[in-house]
Amino acid sequence: MLAIHVENLVKTYNGQHVLDGVNLDVAEGEFYALMGPNGSGKTTLASIIAAVKTQDSGIVEVYGKKPAQAKEFIGYVPQENFSSPRLSGRENLVYFANLLGYSGRQANQLVLEMLRSVGLLEEADKRVAKYSGGMRKRLEVATAVFPGIKVLILDEPTTGLDPAARRSFFSMIQEIMDKKTSILLITHIGSDAELASRVGLIDDGRMIAEGTPDELKRKHAVEDVITVETAMKADSVLSVLKGYSINGKVAESAAGYKIYSQNGDRVLADVVRSLDQAGHKVMRIEMARPSLEDVFFRLTETYLQEATG
Amino acid sequence: MKELLREKAALFWTIAWPIIWVIIGSFSFTGSAPEEVVPYIKGSIAISMMVFALMIAGMSNLPASIAGDRANGLLSKLISMPIRPYKDFTGRISAVITLSLLAAALVIVIGFALGARFAGTGVQIPQAIGFIFLVICASAGVGLMAGTLIKNLQGAIMTGVGIAVITSAISGLFAPYEVLPVPLQTFARVYPISSAQASIVHLLAGANMVAYNPLTSSQVTLTIALSSAFLIVGTVLYTRLGWKLE
Numbered sequence: 293m294l295a296i297h298v299e300n301l302v303k304t305y306n307g308q309h310v311l312d313g314v315n316l317d318v319a320e321g322e323f324y325a326l327m328g329p330n331g332s333g334k335t336t337l338a339s340i341i342a343a344v345k346t347q348d349s350g351i352v353e354v355y356g357k358k359p360a361q362a363k364e365f366i367g368y369v370p371q372e373n374f375s376s377p378r379l380s381g382r383e384n385l386v387y388f389a390n391l392l393g394y395s396g397r398q399a400n401q402l403v404l405e406m407l408r409s410v411g412l413l414e415e416a417d418k419r420v421a422k423y424s425g426g427m428r429k430r431l432e433v434a435t436a437v438f439p440g441i442k443v444l445i446l447d448e449p450t451t452g453l454d455p456a457a458r459r460s461f462f463s464m465i466q467e468i469m470d471k472k473t474s475i476l477l478i479t480h481i482g483s484d485a486e487l488a489s490r491v492g493l494i495d496d497g498r499m500i501a502e503g504t505p506d507e508l509k510r511k512h513a514v515e516d517v518i519t520v521e522t523a524m525k526a527d528s529v530l531s532v533l534k535g536y537s538i539n540g541k542v543a544e545s546a547a548g549y550k551i552y553s554q555n556g557d558r559v560l561a562d563v564v565r566s567l568d569q570a571g572h573k574v575m576r577i578e579m580a581r582p583s584l585e586d587v588f589f590r591l592t593e594t595y596l597q598e599a600t601g
Numbered sequence: 602m603k604e605l606l607r608e609k610a611a612l613f614w615t616i617a618w619p620i621i622w623v624i625i626g627s628f629s630f631t632g633s634a635p636e637e638v639v640p641y642i643k644g645s646i647a648i649s650m651m652v653f654a655l656m657i658a659g660m661s662n663l664p665a666s667i668a669g670d671r672a673n674g675l676l677s678k679l680i681s682m683p684i685r686p687y688k689d690f691t692g693r694i695s696a697v698i699t700l701s702l703l704a705a706a707l708v709i710v711i712g713f714a715l716g717a718r719f720a721g722t723g724v725q726i727p728q729a730i731g732f733i734f735l736v737i738c739a740s741a742g743v744g745l746m747a748g749t750l751i752k753n754l755q756g757a758i759m760t761g762v763g764i765a766v767i768t769s770a771i772s773g774l775f776a777p778y779e780v781l782p783v784p785l786q787t788f789a790r791v792y793p794i795s796s797a798q799a800s801i802v803h804l805l806a807g808a809n810m811v812a813y814n815p816l817t818s819s820q821v822t823l824t825i826a827l828s829s830a831f832l833i834v835g836t837v838l839y840t841r842l843g844w845k846l847e
Binding site: 339342343344345346363364366368369370371372373374376378379383388391392435 | 677
């Protein structure tokens with residue numbers, strides 16, 4: 293049975309389509325990443341699957357039931373930090389356990405297990421205000437893995453986390469997956485989406501591509517990616533680089549300019565020479581295999597914001 | 602509840618601020634009164650500030666908590682869980698009642714320590730406590746309405762504070778009833794919080810501390826009906842609309 297089934301989902305706000313005929317299936321025990329830029333509709337989709345919002349039309353099912361009837365299977369971690377900073381980690385979890393009907397010793401025992409599973413046992417009695425961003429997010433994931441949860445929906449869980457915290461976060465997610473929990477990860481970070489077994493790319497409320505990370509790269513971004521950092525950004529740099537990129541596409545990111553080429557090895561030296569002749573000093577130039585961000589750029593000409601930290 | 606008690610700003614505005622006014626009032630507003638009446642004037646001031654504390658607890662802390670939880674994603678989280686709105690509602694109301702009673706007790710104790718005396722005995726004390734609960738109900742009702750209808754955190758807080766301060770000022774909570782213009786005297790009798798406050802003062806500080814009799818059966822019925830109506834409307838709004846994010 294499918295853990296999540298979404299068919300022809302439509303959602304509009306003020307007459308504008310936020311989701312426009314979205315289809316999505318997540319198998320039992322699968323780790324699926326939905327990747328797209330801000331405003332692409334991915335958070336709206338997650339909140340509809342999590343029974344927080346309702347669709348205008350289309351089908352949404354979690355284990356064959358409408359989300360509102362399947363809440364006991366759904367663990368949802370919204371994008372915002374919803375845990376109370378004034379309470380300790382343990383108190384936060386006890387609050388949710390009490391709401392779910394666990395009380396007294398049963399709640400305490402359960403919370404203890406959950407704190408252990410997310411690696412926060414030693415910090416259990418510290419106030420959340422003193423937690424790092426990664427610890428806080430792990431605590432919030434713990435609120436979504438109460439017994440009976442089969443589908444975990446994580447909305448941008450690693451935004452703002454440093455690389456070490458992100459690694460630690462995904463180690464924890466791997467342990468949750470070992471319990472056959474299906475995971476829907478909402479993200480705009482390609483390196484996070486790479487960890488999923490399948491990735492859906494969403495833009496402007498439509499699914500534009502879907503497949504394993506390797507399939508997507510093979511199918512949509514066969515070129516090498518050359519990242520160029522010059523002493524300063526200028527239109528003349530852009531015009532030089534356009535001459536070397538397939539279809540003249542140049543992506544600008546915090547790391548510099550990115551161009552796409554089918555024979556990067558040969559182009560590399562030419563790019564440096566041409567920029568030098570145009571009076572631009574190259575600070576750094578490197579070639580890499582395409583990432584999921586590059587796939588997204590090839591499909592939409594929109595460059596996703598890279599991971600911070 | 603723990604969360605509210607660890608929120609320094611909530612504690613200040615709900616407990617410390619009314620106490621500051623009890624202290625100021627006890628030394629400033631009793632100068633020309635006959636000596637034997639002064640303890641009861643202080644008692645009346647302490648009761649007014651206690652009522653103001655209850656108003657802030659319900660009208661400001663409650664919408665702040667609702668709007669804050671909406672802004673920080675907790676409401677989304679709760680909606681996604683297999684729980685009914687009444688559980689969340691019960692928790693919020695219990696927290697407001699506890700904070701209100703704590704604030705009321707502390708304001709009265711400080712007032713007493715500063716010389717306030719209360720004339721009420723016997724059955725008048727439970728009656729006064731009944732009116733305190735009516736103030737809590739009415740304030741919580743307004744708070745639920747503000748927290749549900751005003752989605753923005755700052756807006757919800759300012760609306761709650763604004764309603765508390767303005768209605769206190771125009772209903773005679775901070776000024777003797779007899780100095781109010783006639784339309785505001787009518788408002789003071791109709792508004793359930795000022796009417797309940799007058800009833801508490803009448804019961805605990807003495808009938809001569811209130812310029813009208815708030816304990817007539819029609820007046821008491823009106824106070825109970827409107828306090829309950831505020832709470833019912835607030836509850837219905839919150840459980841129907843507060844748990845919707847669209």
